[in-house]
Amino acid sequence: MRFVHTSDWQIGKVFRFADDDTQSVLQDQRLEVIGRLGQLARAQGAAAVVVAGDVYDHEIPAERTLRQPIERMRQFPDLCWHLIAGNHDPHVPGGIWDRLRAIGLPDNVTAHLDGQATPMDPAGTAWVIPGGLKRRHVATDPTADMDTAPTPPGVIRVGLAHGSVRDFGDTAHNPNRIAIDRARQAGLSYLALGDWHGMQRIDERTWYSGTPEIDGFDRGGDGGGNALVVELAGPNARPEVTSHRVGRFVWHRDSATLTGAQDIGALEHRLRNIDPQEAGRVLVWLSVRGALSLEDLQTYQNTLDALSSALRLLRVDGEPALLPRADDLDLFGTGAVREAARLLSERAATGPEEQRDIAVAALRRLALAVHAAPGGKGDAS
Amino acid sequence: MILHGLEVAQLRKFITPTRLCGLGPGLNVLAARNEFGKSTLLAALRAAFMLRHSSRGQPVRDLLPLSDRGAGPTVRVDFSIGDVSCQMEKRFLSRPSMTLQVAGGETFRNDDAEEQLQQIMGLEAQGRGEATGIWSALWVTQGDSLRQPDLSGRAGDRLTACLEGELGNITGGAEATRLLATVREERAVLLDGRGHPRGRYKSAIAEEEAAIAQIGRLVERRRVLEDDIETLAEQRRLLHHADDATRHEQEMADLAQARHERERLHQHAGRLRAAQAEVRVAQGALGLVEEDIARRAALETRRQQLHARATELRDAMEAARQRLARAEQAHAERQHDLDRAMAQLRDAREVHARVRRREQAGLWQRERADAATLVTRLEDAARDVARAEVHLATCRVDDAMIDRLRAAERTADRATAQCRAYATRLEFGLLPDMARQVSINGVPLDDVAQSDAAVEITTATTLHIAGIGDIRIQPPGDSDRDRALTARTRAREALAQLLAQAGCDDMAQALDAHAAWRQAERAVSDARKMQAHLLPADMADPAAALATAKARIMDLDRQLAGAGDDDAAATLPPLPDAQAAVTTAEARVEAARAALLRPDGENRQARDMLTRHETEMEQATQQLEQVTRELAAERVSQPDEALSARRDAARAARDAAEGAVRACEADCPDVDEAMVDAKISRLERALEDRRTRVGELRQSIAALSSRIEIAEGDGLDERIAGHERLRDGHARERAECARQVEILTLLADTLATTAREATEQYLAPLTRAMEPALRGLFPRAQVTLGQDFSITAVTRNTQEQFGDLSDGTREQIAVLARLGMADLLHTRGQHAMVILDDALTFSDSGRMERMFDILTEMSQRMQIIILTCRAEQFAGLGARRLSVVSE
16 A cells, blocks of 8 residues: 655745735745645556645635646546644634535545544555544544554554654643554554654654645745655555655855855855755755954845845844944045044944944945945946 | 126027127126116027027027027127137027137037037036036026025036145035935935835835734634534534434424313313302202292382372362462463554554654755755856856956066067167257257157157158258167167067057056956856855865756655655644654553563463472383282283292292302312313423424524635635735835835935035135135124035124025125135136126125225136126226127
């Protein structure tokens, strides 16, 4: 038995930090990856795809958003798609799954809402034992009923659940907690889990597939972008799990301390080589510190402008300060402008951080204005 | 710079070429009357240096002469800057052109010439063909002397360069000011003049607020949706409970049982009601029998009473009839008395009527005699009046005629007297009988006058004295005398004519005729008065009075004829006796009638008593007959024994029915009907409520499902997330704008501080340059300059704002400021020349003298040209006298 394990599609997710164009592309790719999952299943000879929760990002999506993934799955009638509710789209009365049921799902798509075990494919060699969520947060283990879930003898029991087997730091409140040895307790050949967006192996029979399309800079594990192809020779056979890249975008978080032109060049080189073939797939969140001379500051600004155009997204936190050195004041010439720069430098060196930050920015702006002015000091030098 | 010559043509009032002569270094004064063209010459000079020859703007069109709007205003200028002499000619509008010839150099034309001129003069191109510079500040047009010079653009730069040059280094003030302007412009993109956000900053705030508001609305909708979902679940649970079939069946069975109990109660109640009805029937039958027995006894008693009453009434009726007969006899006697009195009254009235007719006929006959007398008198009076009027009509000299005659006579007398005044008077004193020897105009003197009389001669007269001859007397010819003669003749003719109209020969006859007219008039008046006395008081017309009197006679005749004759009238008594007889007869009739009509109590009482007894007798008889018939009929139909047997049977039946009721009451079911009814009502209501509740719940569930479906289809969560994303984006944008504002504000404040300090540094030389001239006018005064070189305040004893000074002081300070700038430029080797058009108009004589001194001192270093209309005031300036020459 071979099937594809995926989760956390979170269709309709909104990316607050992105501009409108990027937001549109990111949302679009979260739909397109369903097609790539179907193609992966066909290519790998899998008969089914199990989605371990969080198909949707919102409990109340728009009608179009509700239908979009269903229509994508409808395009693969040769595959059996098995869905459960996650914490983003729990099966609450009158909720999203009731709406889907009212719409009517295609024959090749099964929404496991009643906790009953169901054949994974028409042959019935494997049965899906679902553990979907009926609320966003449940205090009990959503997989607890798997231990006693009846299935025909001799079939492969595949658990499908959404929750956490790990403590994500909040020890006081950790809902949707799944027993880490649930596969063993329930006699599962494989426990397909969702919730964590990075792929993660818990044990040889318990896996998180991660989200097929990365949706953030800090997602743990490998960050996502993969799907798992699982092959089970029999109920007791060790599952063979292979990871396949299906995501389109590369999400990269970086930081840099800039003190000169060399650092700027290194940073540019590093960012451009994340995906040298297609920089438009790369989203970068850059944290910058340091201090630069006036000339380097201009170089830095030019570099940022270029990288912003090359990458899909460049999000920058912080900025380098202008070096408050005496010889830098010479760049402002003599007289009133130099005096203004001196006053700003003094202000940038003392006082609260917010005041210093504003003063540094003002000094940097003055320097750029002087440098850019026709017949300015920059041109003169 | 020194201006050597200026020539204009086809420019405003100067059509022919006109040249300003006498220009040279130092002070130059052109003193000329108003509307001479001084300001036109300055306008021509400014146009030559500051307007491009190709310009067609309003300043250039203003140069056109009024008489020829198609002309080409032309200006020629000879000037020198430093050691360079130049000749320039500009022609505007019509075939515009420019030539600039630099002494010892080449000649530039048109645009090249413009560029060269700007370089030489340091002019700044200023859009749409105009150019300006420091010259615009130093060449003061009429009316601008009150304002301070505008030193923007290159003019300010040039002044700044001079000032900074004195400091020996670059202050950077201009650069800081320029950067400050740039920074302020950038900040102005984010903040308006009052410091409020604008542009993308304002949009970010507004859109963030809008997104927050929209999120609030969406969250509220989601809350409503969640409430709806919860409500839907609750209502489904309630529907499931309400729609429970088991409960429904149990309640239906309970209802059927209760209804059966109520049916049993109803059947028992029916039986009881039937038994009670039987009791009521038996009691009714017994009551009827007892009533029959009682009624028969009462009838017998009644019959006996009626028989006794009938006997009594017969006796009473007989007594009443006798009393009535006596009363009717007395009434017949009173009626006879009345008839006799009535006959006597008729006789008395007949006699009285005949007496009255006799009296009336006598009155009518007397009245007819009076009317006949009046008719006779009226006819006589009318004849007298007619005769008098005929006589009066024959008299022609009435009052008017006599007045006219007298007036004509007086006119003739006055004309005669006037003729006499012009007449020659001949007085004769002839011997007796000698008068016959003398004749006048052939008429002997005897016929004319007495011998010792005098004759007045008014016309040529021949006096013949027999034996002596003729003496012709010719009165002196005079027009007044002729007019007097003519007037006398006319007056006499008029008098004669009037006399003829009056039928008189002279005035004496006329006076007699007038007296006769007076007599006739009095006769008419007397006749009319007599006639008026005969007329009735209400009738003024005699003819009408006569007709009325005649008509009355005819009327009386008819009445007398109608009265007829009564032969025995004379034997009748007088009217008062007849009247007394009538009165006496009437009294008797009234007394008889009163006696007859007086109430007859005895008769009435007797009749009433008889009638009452008859009525009672009739009623008693009828009742007795009725009672007797009823008793007989009842005893025939049911003898008294049978009635007693019937009463006994009815009593037995009543006792049996009462026993049946008691048996039924003992058989009553032990159930309370009210409780059974309440139970049925409760169960029916519960079933109906459940049906209603189920229907309502199904409707509500359908409505909620529909609303939830719509709300869910709208994707609230997704929309909330989308708007939260927008809110975050706008918040970031707002924060970024706020940070930019803070940065730009800090930068602007810092640059403003350093620029102001730098400006204060380089303004010091300008202040020093102005102060000598200023103190020449205002001792110990100090000026405060702004960054645009304008004087903002003057400090004498206290600091005064420039705008608060008097017109005269402001004008003097503005002129001094220009002189100070020009002096500073000159000191720094720059070109400067000052022109003042009609300036210092507000200065008093004392300050004017001091201004002359300052101008004279300045003119040693630069050319100053003064255009004024007050020649005598500037005569003491000792300047070159300029003149204007036209070809």
